[in-house]
Amino acid sequence: MERDIYEEDHEAFRDLVKDFVKRHVTNEAMEKWDAAGEIDRDTMLAAGEAGLIGLSVPEEFGGAGMLQDYRFRTIVMEEVIAAGAGSLAGAFGIQDDLAVPYLVHMGTQEQKEKWLPRMATGEVLGALAMTDPGAGSDLRGIKTNAKKVDGGYILNGAKTFISSGTTADVVVTFVKTGEGNRPDAFSLLLVEKGMEGFDQGKKLRKMGFHGWDTAELSFTDVFVPEENLISGKEGQGFIQLMLNLPLERLSIGVAAAAAAQAALDWTVAYTKDREAFGERIADFQNTRFRLADMSATTEAMWAYIDRALLAYKDGRLSAEDAAKVKFWATEREWEVLDMGVQLHGGYGYIMEYPIARAFTDARVHRIYGGTNEIMRDLVGRQIVGKR
Ligand SMILES: Cc1cc2nc3c(=O)[nH]c(=O)nc-3n(C[C@H](O)[C@H](O)[C@H](O)COP(=O)(O)OP(=O)(O)OC[C@H]3O[C@@H](n4cnc5c(N)ncnc54)[C@H](O)[C@@H]3O)c2cc1C
Numbered sequence: 001m002e003r004d005i006y007e008e009d010h011e012a013f014r015d016l017v018k019d020f021v022k023r024h025v026t027n028e029a030m031e032k033w034d035a036a037g038e039i040d041r042d043t044m045l046a047a048g049e050a051g052l053i054g055l056s057v058p059e060e061f062g063g064a065g066m067l068q069d070y071r072f073r074t075i076v077m078e079e080v081i082a083a084g085a086g087s088l089a090g091a092f093g094i095q096d097d098l099a100v101p102y103l104v105h106m107g108t109q110e111q112k113e114k115w116l117p118r119m120a121t122g123e124v125l126g127a128l129a130m131t132d133p134g135a136g137s138d139l140r141g142i143k144t145n146a147k148k149v150d151g152g153y154i155l156n157g158a159k160t161f162i163s164s165g166t167t168a169d170v171v172v173t174f175v176k177t178g179e180g181n182r183p184d185a186f187s188l189l190l191v192e193k194g195m196e197g198f199d200q201g202k203k204l205r206k207m208g209f210h211g212w213d214t215a216e217l218s219f220t221d222v223f224v225p226e227e228n229l230i231s232g233k234e235g236q237g238f239i240q241l242m243l244n245l246p247l248e249r250l251s252i253g254v255a256a257a258a259a260a261q262a263a264l265d266w267t268v269a270y271t272k273d274r275e276a277f278g279e280r281i282a283d284f285q286n287t288r289f290r291l292a293d294m295s296a297t298t299e300a301m302w303a304y305i306d307r308a309l310l311a312y313k314d315g316r317l318s319a320e321d322a323a324k325v326k327f328w329a330t331e332r333e334w335e336v337l338d339m340g341v342q343l344h345g346g347y348g349y350i351m352e353y354p355i356a357r358a359f360t361d362a363r364v365h366r367i368y369g370g371t372n373e374i375m376r377d378l379v380g381r382q383i384v385g386k387r
Contacts (some may be wrong), residue, residue: 033211051066054120087211165215
């Protein structure tokens with residue numbers, strides 16, 4: 001079934017993204033990112049220049065002003081993931097879905113003016129640090145804390161698993177500013193690269209996403225000025241996170257569908273090309289059955305995701321809706337990728353093949369952005385009416 005959610009301006013944007021991919025997402029570039037464990041800044045700047053990042057930054061701050069129309073971001077993900085560059089898609093996602101929205105939706109006028117124009121160009125890269133070493137799912141169990149002092153806060157603690165953590169110039173950081181674990185005991189602070197006592201740590205070695213940095217961050221008596229308190233209001237951090245999490249979860253669902261689509265396309269091409277027992281792999285009945293499964297599952301994923309994209313555009317995508325999309329799509333992604341790896345035989349396990357990279361990248365989709373268990377819990381609670 002053909003998808004029908006894109007309009008003319010989306011397709012025109014797709015041409016632009018394809019052109020960027022042709023020029024910048026080469027095998028050499030991907031090898032370079034994997035070896036360095038990060039996307040180089042020039043690529044991010046080129047993406048800014050081509051208009052591939054900062055999509056939700058309002059036009060007055062130099063962005064594209066696509067605040068609620070996530071279809072443009074979806075096109076970026078589709079094209080970049082189809083080129084086998086999951087790490088680049090991830091780095092774009094952190095900028096556009098996890099960092100920029102806090103400034104666009106919740107930043108003060110000064111914060112917007114200071115950060116957004118340079119975030120739209122890629123001169124400033126962002127990250128979002130919620131997870132403490134001792135608390136991931138249980139966010140209200142974090143120990144990272146900021147004590148109010150004259151003119152700002154003194155921040156102490158640590159974060160881990162922070163995507164784009166070493167490359168980020170500014171980190172939206174979830175901290176405790178009050179006692180206990182009531183929702184109003186938390187705030188979001190903008191912590192800047194180079195602040196005294198802020199260590200962006202070393203890159204963590206991961207199973208997948210080798211070209212995208214993930215880091216431990218530590219804060220030792222870091223002075224953060226009060227103008228870096230998101231929204232200028234203390235005690236809003238937990239609510240602010242909850243407001244943006246549907247977007248983060250939708251974005252993971254989109255990445256999952258894009259990866260499933262790419263896996264299907266790679267696998268069709270591969271099985272038509274390779275032969276065994278004098279026939280194309282594609283001509284074995286088992287292969288056709290599996291390709292049919294992959295195709296039907298991928299279409300169902302898009303049907304669901306496309307509906308969610310339109311609901312998001314109209315402001316109707318609830319936290320529970322996004323949680324369902326996230327856990328369901330990432331689990332279908334895993335099934336489709338696994339079938340794709342199997343049909344590639346031994347080559348499916350070799351990292352030079354995009355299917356192998358996509359497979360290892362995909363594993364974390366069921367973990368980050370809230371684990372799939374936490375997503376089910378959220379949805380189940382709503383169903384039975386448990387708070
Ligand atoms: C590559 C990578 C990138 C990441 N990027 C970021 C980032 O940019 N920013 C950021 O802040 N964080 C990031 N994370 C952290 C990620 O969001 C957390 O790892 C995730 O939320 C789970 O937290 P945890 O690791 O502490 O696991 P835990 O919370 O310790 O969970 C362990 C297991 O227990 C289960 N569990 C926990 N509580 C419940 C419950 N109530 N009911 C049922 N089961 C439960 C979990 O589902 C999981 O299976 C990233 C992680 C990875 C691996």
